[in-house]
Amino acid sequence: MKKVGIVAALLAILFAIPSPALAQVRGLYWTTSGFFGPFPITDLIPSVPKEKAREVTIPVSMWVIDHPKGLVVFDTGNNAAISDGGCKQHWAPGNCDGLKPSQKRDDVIDRQLQKLGYAADKVKVVITSHAHLDHIGNIKLFPKAIHAIQKKELYQAWWPEKFQRAGGVFVMGDFDGPARDFNYLELDGDYDLFGDGSVMILSTPGHTLGHQSVKVKLANGHTILMSQDAIWMQENLDGYPAGLNYSVKDYTNSVNRLKMMRDLENADLFFAHDQDQYKAKGGRWYK
Numbered sequence: 001m002k003k004v005g006i007v008a009a010l011l012a013i014l015f016a017i018p019s020p021a022l023a024q025v026r027g028l029y030w031t032t033s034g035f036f037g038p039f040p041i042t043d044l045i046p047s048v049p050k051e052k053a054r055e056v057t058i059p060v061s062m063w064v065i066d067h068p069k070g071l072v073v074f075d076t077g078n079n080a081a082i083s084d085g086g087c088k089q090h091w092a093p094g095n096c097d098g099l100k101p102s103q104k105r106d107d108v109i110d111r112q113l114q115k116l117g118y119a120a121d122k123v124k125v126v127i128t129s130h131a132h133l134d135h136i137g138n139i140k141l142f143p144k145a146i147h148a149i150q151k152k153e154l155y156q157a158w159w160p161e162k163f164q165r166a167g168g169v170f171v172m173g174d175f176d177g178p179a180r181d182f183n184y185l186e187l188d189g190d191y192d193l194f195g196d197g198s199v200m201i202l203s204t205p206g207h208t209l210g211h212q213s214v215k216v217k218l219a220n221g222h223t224i225l226m227s228q229d230a231i232w233m234q235e236n237l238d239g240y241p242a243g244l245n246y247s248v249k250d251y252t253n254s255v256n257r258l259k260m261m262r263d264l265e266n267a268d269l270f271f272a273h274d275q276d277q278y279k280a281k282g283g284r285w286y287k
Ligand SMILES: [Zn+2]
Pocket: 130, 132, 207, 229
């Protein structure tokens, strides 16, 4: 082989070796902290017209992200205390009667991690979309993790606007006591979690003051967007706004942002509380 040929061959090998900077997500698991319902969809989205109204039983979505640099949980579901009929000890009774949580102790995120082969104390990062009772419920199970949350959302959790506090959807017992002193990665906008573009935290306010969503790029190049409560379910994409918002304007911008990202990146867009989507696509690994 001539020298030029050898150099060319070496260069070809160099460029064929993937750079460690391109470390990608090994897998993404979608699960649920039990279900809510059944109740009429109009309890959540009052603008759904009569002919499209139906009873729904909805998932309480949580995600596990396995990245070479660390294990991530995105949202921790309902507090373990509400499992197996214990709801009224931890939540306002109206929410127990209205949401009808079906959570069993085995549905709680620590047991789900166990089932998947992970120990809860190996979780490096907990990302919390927002501080409502069905998303921040079990951060206390992860005292050693870094907790990634928007700074504004922490403020709001502790002192919500009066109209957002009504109904007891922020439960102080979820984030008081030892959780006060956790390591919070207090964000103000988007954040590239591992510095390689594979797990992007996206600011999607509106449902609450500091709501955030997550975008994951899988090793196969496919992109998955997890809206959490920025979009509850398909009806919101169909133009019927959610019935619980801090700001309808910000909510609308966030829905549009996620929709356009989905279209531009040819991504899957998964919602927090969509009965049909979870039935078809939840409870499984994405790799
Ligand atoms: Zn919410």
